[in-house]
Amino acid sequence: MISSLRGAVLHIASESLVVEVGGVGFSVAVPPDVARTTHRGDTIALHTHLVVREDALSLFGFSTREELELFTILIGVTGVGPKSALGILSALTVDQIAIAVANDDDAPFRKVSGIGPKTAKLISVQLAGKIAPPSPVAVVGGSVAPDVTTQVVAALTGLGWNERTAADAVAQVAGAATEAERSNVQALLRRTLAALGPGAARG
Numbered sequence: 001m002i003s004s005l006r007g008a009v010l011h012i013a014s015e016s017l018v019v020e021v022g023g024v025g026f027s028v029a030v031p032p033d034v035a036r037t038t039h040r041g042d043t044i045a046l047h048t049h050l051v052v053r054e055d056a057l058s059l060f061g062f063s064t065r066e067e068l069e070l071f072t073i074l075i076g077v078t079g080v081g082p083k084s085a086l087g088i089l090s091a092l093t094v095d096q097i098a099i100a101v102a103n104d105d106d107a108p109f110r111k112v113s114g115i116g117p118k119t120a121k122l123i124s125v126q127l128a129g130k131i132a133p134p135s136p137v138a139v140v141g142g143s144v145a146p147d148v149t150t151q152v153v154a155a156l157t158g159l160g161w162n163e164r165t166a167a168d169a170v171a172q173v174a175g176a177a178t179e180a181e182r183s184n185v186q187a188l189l190r191r192t193l194a195a196l197g198p199g200a201a202r203g
Helices: 034-035 065-074 083-089 095-101 115-125 148-158 162-175 186-198
Strands: 002-012 017-022 024-029 044-050 057-062
Touching: 002 024, 017 044, 017 095, 024 083, 034 162, 044 065, 044 186, 057 065, 057 083, 065 083, 065 095, 083 095, 095 115, 095 162, 148 162, 148 186, 162 186
Parallel strands: 024 057
Antiparallel strands: 002 017, 002 044, 017 024, 044 057
């Protein structure tokens, strides 16, 4: 089992990388945001899962251990294969998935390409009790308590960015923002839009 890789990036595609380790190039399927923020020649470390099939060996890589663990749980859900699990983790963050499961809300999963209503419901049901509760956002009375971050993410998704890209961008900007900006939806939204830039990829 290949559980991790660390090496130089030789090639980048929209949803995969070729990482050279010890003179061998490994093709690794990754979430689009990982491919988008990586440059040829970078040294990258990935937590990986090897999927063994009769006709192929497929390697999937993630930036964090939490994403890898969630990937392994997702592929255990009936109707969710490795590519579908990668699609879910490409569209939603770990915490967004945890929030949906905590609220028994299958709507976020239905928005993921290739996930139908029946499979979306199975995901929300079968993940219950298997993943950690969401950390940055409180879940109160069966719903997510609104805060500045979630409102900014919602605004960005309304403008066309997917939830994963929006959440990652907001998290990065919030880390460098002032306390006043972090407490103001419009201020944080303006900074995040500036960071994403007019040419940023959406979808």
